[in-house]
Amino acid sequence: MAQVAAPDGIVRRRLEAAGVRPTRQRVDLARTIFGAGDRHFTAEMIYQETRSIRFAPTLGTIYNTLNEFARCGLLREIAIYDAKLWYDTKTGPHFHFYSEDSEELSDIPDEWLPAIDIPAPDGMRIAAIDVIVRLKKA
Known part of the structure; x- marks a missing residue:
């Protein structure tokens, strides 16, 4: 790039x-x-x-x-589970696709995301919810 x-x-x-x-x-x-x-x-x-x-x-x-x-x-x-650490310049809440075949990380479009409403245990707060959808060619 x-x-x-x-x-x-x-x-x-x-x-x-x-x-x-x-x-x-x-x-x-x-x-x-x-x-x-x-x-x-x-x-x-x-x-x-x-x-x-x-x-x-x-x-x-x-x-x-x-x-x-x-x-x-x-x-x-x-x-990522294969011990590779990625960095993202978009620091706000969002989820990712990870293509195992091409080793590429990309954002999941906001309109595809489900609503996630998980309460934090007593005395805790949720700092972030990280979702990575791993993809492989069919």
């Missing part, structure tokens, strides 16, 4: 608003991650996309940055 140039000022303000210190590498990664709109990706995908950046980050730096972005609410982590 091609990197879309987002002005550094906008990227820096977004990071600062989330409590993330806007270092050069974080700004570069944020531009790559958020410049293409809502998307699903893995750390390895971002690593491949950032190979052309002048000071390309290591895979370890990418993992650390993604973890920091998720901790601060900029990204949503989605654990």
